[in-house]
Amino acid sequence: MARPRPLPSGRSVPDTARFAGVGRWLLRAASLGVCLLAWQAAAQLRLDLGIVTFRNVPPPVEVAQAGIELLQSSKLFDHVTSSLSRVFAGYGLAALAGVMLGLAVGRSRLAGDVLMPPLEILRPIPAVAWIPLAVLMFPSSELSMIFITFTGALFPILLSTIHGVENVDPRLVASARSLGAGWGAILREVVLPAAAPSIVTGLAIGMGTSWFCLVTAEMISGQYGIGYYTWESYTLQNYPDIVVGMVLIGLMGMGSSALLRRAGARLTPWHSTDEARR
Amino acid sequence: MAPAPLLEAVDVSFTYGASTVLDRVSFTLGSSEVVSLLGPSGCGKTTLLNLIAGFRQPSSGRLLFDGAPITAPGPERAVVFQSGALFDWLTARQNIEFSLSCRGVAKAERRDVSEHVLELVGLKGAGGLYPYEMSGGMRQRVGVGRVIAARPRIMLMDEPFAAVDVQTREALQEELLRIHAATRCTIVFVTHSIEEAVFLSNRVFVLAKRGGTFDAAFDVALPAPRWDGLNRLDPEFLRLRERIYLTMKAGSPAATTGARAHALT
Numbered sequence: 057m058a059r060p061r062p063l064p065s066g067r068s069v070p071d072t073a074r075f076a077g078v079g080r081w082l083l084r085a086a087s088l089g090v091c092l093l094a095w096q097a098a099a100q101l102r103l104d105l106g107i108v109t110f111r112n113v114p115p116p117v118e119v120a121q122a123g124i125e126l127l128q129s130s131k132l133f134d135h136v137t138s139s140l141s142r143v144f145a146g147y148g149l150a151a152l153a154g155v156m157l158g159l160a161v162g163r164s165r166l167a168g169d170v171l172m173p174p175l176e177i178l179r180p181i182p183a184v185a186w187i188p189l190a191v192l193m194f195p196s197s198e199l200s201m202i203f204i205t206f207t208g209a210l211f212p213i214l215l216s217t218i219h220g221v222e223n224v225d226p227r228l229v230a231s232a233r234s235l236g237a238g239w240g241a242i243l244r245e246v247v248l249p250a251a252a253p254s255i256v257t258g259l260a261i262g263m264g265t266s267w268f269c270l271v272t273a274e275m276i277s278g279q280y281g282i283g284y285y286t287w288e289s290y291t292l293q294n295y296p297d298i299v300v301g302m303v304l305i306g307l308m309g310m311g312s313s314a315l316l317r318r319a320g321a322r323l324t325p326w327h328s329t330d331e332a333r334r
Numbered sequence: 335m336a337p338a339p340l341l342e343a344v345d346v347s348f349t350y351g352a353s354t355v356l357d358r359v360s361f362t363l364g365s366s367e368v369v370s371l372l373g374p375s376g377c378g379k380t381t382l383l384n385l386i387a388g389f390r391q392p393s394s395g396r397l398l399f400d401g402a403p404i405t406a407p408g409p410e411r412a413v414v415f416q417s418g419a420l421f422d423w424l425t426a427r428q429n430i431e432f433s434l435s436c437r438g439v440a441k442a443e444r445r446d447v448s449e450h451v452l453e454l455v456g457l458k459g460a461g462g463l464y465p466y467e468m469s470g471g472m473r474q475r476v477g478v479g480r481v482i483a484a485r486p487r488i489m490l491m492d493e494p495f496a497a498v499d500v501q502t503r504e505a506l507q508e509e510l511l512r513i514h515a516a517t518r519c520t521i522v523f524v525t526h527s528i529e530e531a532v533f534l535s536n537r538v539f540v541l542a543k544r545g546g547t548f549d550a551a552f553d554v555a556l557p558a559p560r561w562d563g564l565n566r567l568d569p570e571f572l573r574l575r576e577r578i579y580l581t582m583k584a585g586s587p588a589a590t591t592g593a594r595a596h597a598l599t
């Protein structure tokens with residue numbers, strides 16, 4: 057947002073602001089255009105800088121053409137749906153497990169002592185490092201990819217839930233106890249909603265890591281899926297398709313995170329209002 | 335023969351690590367009393383409130399509610415916290431109905447109760463608002479209403495009006511007396527404001543700065559009803575305020591041993 061400036065007179069403030077807004081949007085669009093032009097030029101001139109070369113990089117115009125072709129083919133649907141179903145399965149399981157484990161660990165020291173030591177040891181291992189072992193452990197590559205997305209999403213969700221639960225205002229729990237709420241009611245009606253803003257943050261972060269892990273897993277062991285499509289394009293030397301795959305991955309990750317944040321804001325209106333006021 | 339006291343504390347002590355927060359405190363509370371626990375921060379007044387609420391147990395001594403020891407928190411001794419401690423995700427009405435939902439009261443009956451309580455706390459028509467849509471004063475009204483709806487025998491209030499501005503605070507104090515007149519529920523009110531204690535209470539217990547003991551107790555003999563606020567100018571009000579002030583300043587109960595003996599019997 058623009059910093060409020062002292063105004064010389066009271067006239068036409070909103071107009072000035074609107075013009076400034078339009079101007080800034082033009083500037084941003086111009087910046088994007090220049091980047092695209094630079095990419096087009098570098099690719100067309102087959103620029104070779106020694107440490108990095110554009111000889112095999114497709115120019116944006118070819119990428120756009122390849123994108124349109126993919127949009128018109130039936131392949132796109134298959135790739136997108138298999139990626140989406142893997143993410144939904146792995147991420148869904150991670151959300152369920154992360155929130156349940158997080159509630160238990162955040163509320164009970166015993167649960168923390170029992171559950172956290174193994175989780176703490178597994179946590180620093182990136183989900184991607186699991187790929188070889190996951191391929192050995194699961195009978196189908198489909199299951200191993202779901203496992204990888206699960207592992208990628210689990211820890212951000214778990215840690216945010218624990219953080220949210222531990223930071224619930226103790227007066228809220230005390231109030232509920234003094235009003236006659238039992239153990240289960242406190243967990244369901246007080247702790248879970250009070251920790252919801254933090255849980256939503258964890259879910260959004262987990263969605264990002266989940267996509268990241270899925271794409272990697274698909275490149276290595278997949279059949280169908282956006283990651284597989286991108287890697288396959290490389291092996292088949294369809295270079296414009298590589299960039300189409302990259303763009304699709306970005307769009308789908310961004311889209312699902314945005315959906316999640318929107319849903320989260322709906323579920324926790326008191327929190328988003330707090331943020332807006334700040 | 336007087337009826338058995340609602341609450342009886344006999345030599346109640348509470349130690350936390352090496353420090354003694356409360357040291358052999360004794361008193362009794364009767365039905366419909368409004369009693370203030372007055373003292374500087376760290377004097378143990380909130381600890382005493384937490385013991386009555388059942389959040390903690392005395393290290394030694396007996397604390398009896400209706401003749402039985404207090405072992406756990408419960409709606410018969412419900413607590414109003416500073417600035418309400420409302421559930422942000424529930425409307426004013428749902429906050430007020432919370433204790434009823436816990437007891438499994440049917441929806442229609444819950445609705446009747448909350449409607450009545452909303453009117454009692456001056457929030458008629460505001461039942462659909464969420465806490466983030468309310469002013470500090472409104473939130474605290476909901477906080478009081480949430481406890482009133484639980485039908486407590488004792489309402490415990492922990493500096494409930496400390497976070498609102500002076501005008502709102504005085505209005506809330508007057509409203510509390512009106513609510514007390516309507517419900518006749520016993521109130522234990524923790525505060526560090528002498529004026530607030532004198533205005534609200536029929537007895538004021540002053541806690542010593544350190545050591546966790548009662549310095550003095552004062553009977554407040556102001557005419558009832560006093561929720562019109564005019565009592566704040568009553569000569570008796572001003573005189574009592576000054577006496578309590580001097581007691582707290584001196585940290586010695588010299589001038590008020592009579593009142594103290596009265597409280598300890």
